[in-house]
Amino acid sequence: MSLYHDTLQLLQEMIRNACVNDGTPDSGGEVRNAESLAKFFEGTDVKVQRFEPHPGRVSIAFTVEGSDPDAEPLTLLGHTDVVPVDHTKWTVAPFGAEIRDEKIYGRGAVDMLFITATMAAVTREAAKRGTRGTLTMVGLADEEARAGLGAGWIHQNAPDAFSWKNCLSETGGSHIPGRDGSDTIVVNVGENGAAQRRLTVSGDAGHGSTPYGRDSAIVKIGEVARRISLAHRPMIDDRSWQIFVKAFRFDEELNESLMRGEGDFHEFGDLASFADAFSHTTIAQTIVRAGSAINVLPSTASLDLDIRQPTGVSQEDVDAMLTEALGDMADQVTITHLLTEPATVSAPEGPLWDAIVETYGEFYPDSDVIPIFSTGGSDLRFARYAGGKGFGFALHARERSLAAAHSQLHSHDEHLHLEDLNLTVRAYDSLIRKFVG
Template sequence: MQEDTPIDEAAITLLKQLVRNGCVNDLTADSGGEAKSADTLEQFFSGTDVQVRRFEPHPNRVSIAFTIEGTDPEAEPLTLLGHTDVVPVDLPKWTRDPFAAEEEAGRIYGRGATDMLYITAAMAAATRDVARSGDRPKGTLTFVGCADEEARGGLGAGWLASHAGDAFSWKNCLSEEGGSHLPVADGSDALVVVVGEKGAAQRRLTIHGDAGHGSTPYGRELTVDLIAEVARRVCAIEPPVTSDELWEGYVRAFRFDEDTQRALIDGSSYSALGDLARYSHAMSHLTIAPTVMHAGGAINVLPSTAHIELDIRPLPGQTQESIDEMLRDALGDLAERVTIEHLITEDATVSPTEGPLYEAIVETFDEFFPGVPVVPTIAAGGSDLRFARRKGGVGYGFALHERQRTLGGVLDLLHSHDEYVEVADVRLTTLAYRSLIRRFLGV
């Protein structure tokens, strides 16, 4: 790329190449291949005076960090955590090549365009612009292209936090997602910033019944019947709505009438939120989703063991112990017969709605959308920011979208068929990152 390329144009060109690299993470160690995008990013930064570090905990699973050292060791640092892996595609359901990065009618199509390659490209372009400026920031600036985010970071940010925790600062971190708009009832505007995310409480529930030949089931305790009853009882669990300032502040931001607002805060109805109903329910409840059920193998054998796997997402403050207790209560007289096994377990994390980085985000939003209120939210899914929070830092989801891009619309694009990002949002996010860096680091 030419040195005089505007940073938003540079971000668009980089985004297209990252999409074309096709770093598909199918949750196995040998997938991903993020080395391709690490090479792309290293080439993108060529000719700049940045410190480059590559990390490869497994062949071709490469994370890469670009650091510009600050002039003041006491100044606040800033770390931008992008990820370069993407989820698989169901190719027959796409109407275009998911790895061609086609641009059409103001949109760039491709797997990962929204999740989160456009933000990763914006981070890289803004960081390179600082490097090319010739001025050093007061605090140290680092951009990291992380591998393996889609598999919860075991070969990416999670590995870095555990094995290379001093490679860069985790004190102030930005990542996905944020900067979309709420459809406020009175037609006014509100901008979203992500301050936390739910945790993980994955469980496998196993039960045993009678084995035998499939031709003679009479009088036997059928394991499939038992696991179906386990599933029914689990699906009947109705966790209570949370009562915290984040949830209530989110509801109030919509400016509904008093009755609608109360119904939302109480969790008795989500219909007023339209396409945000599912997300809003997840933001305000512990959620339990049965996702895997298994029993047997041969069609002529009555299985003696069956299990169901649950994707459980707790809110901040909800413990693994309380979740097991809730499951046992729901199972009732079957509880003694069911083995509850913990799979991936992680507590929810949240950062404060105050402090230097949060204030810089609010001020940056105000620069682009003057006077628009900022609404902190909790993400229903996970991101690499939880590793920063666990190491004592703060982490916020930050991007910026045009006025017509609502939170529900952006969420619907994540992992979708024919995924795309608006070119205007790539430009806006890139400029917003550059502005925030200038505001926070003085360069």
């Protein structure tokens, strides 16, 4: 069978394994996808490593030892878990891996099992022919819950298990159509950090039948939420943002305005929210807690914020931003740090970046290739923590814009065009041949 069909069969199996990660330690069950990968590599001369920090939460690595110890290594980081589904919103079986109209449907089809399956298939092929540089493919657990039982655990507990020097993961290879008919291919070179916060206020406890004159914690947290929604979020000062804006080929006046953050971001169309998250710290108000019984006035209320900060914004900067937004309420609000991680970025230069640009040029010779930041998290940040390079890599047909690719992430009826699977397989195979031989 062809490399593409092997990849498709593995992708279908991985979708059907339904390794759903709801954020709790006993969810995920990535052991099922680890076993599928182990079976896929049977009969090849690869080094296999298995990591299981919690029962069922298995990551697995397959290493092809290169013939030249001085050659550049390459590590492919593919996660094997997927996010939950709302079954009532799907029109197809979310774990059926059904193919309709040249598209494969299923949770994880895009995020990111099609890339993970591709990584496995091209690594197996490389193992059969041998490589000059060492090649490792890792099927990672727990990416969808910040990787504490996956890449994060390996980085902390087994940092030398494989090389972090040159890493590929999700995602890249979608397109920005310029207003002049031009085409630009994007590559994720960095990602925003995490600055999760819990804001807590106090109020008067009491019986629900006598609220008069009471200091309501719920009213107070509502005002906190209103003020936070109006927080001033400074614009980033980064050349990648300027390159991103220029890819749309706006007229010169609008181009300059948007680069300064003064223009109407609706000009970016379906990418308006992405553009905002690319260029600013984002503050999402996600969880409110107060009260336990309907007839009791709660003495406290809290608001959880999912904050993602770009490079150059520190945790102290985030706290100052919140304090400024709270104004004269600041001394009534306790700010608690939850998960915090710095933003990370890999400079778009060096042999791996050059190989990515060259590979895209083989498929789309008239397209530009530009670096962008991911607004969410990925396992690539651990490569950067380790001092290595981390880039997103896949390839979509020109009709699949960045907006179209993003629309499938965690969506109902998540699906991947089979054309894009074929392109990604061919692109990975080409890149690996030129990079590790």
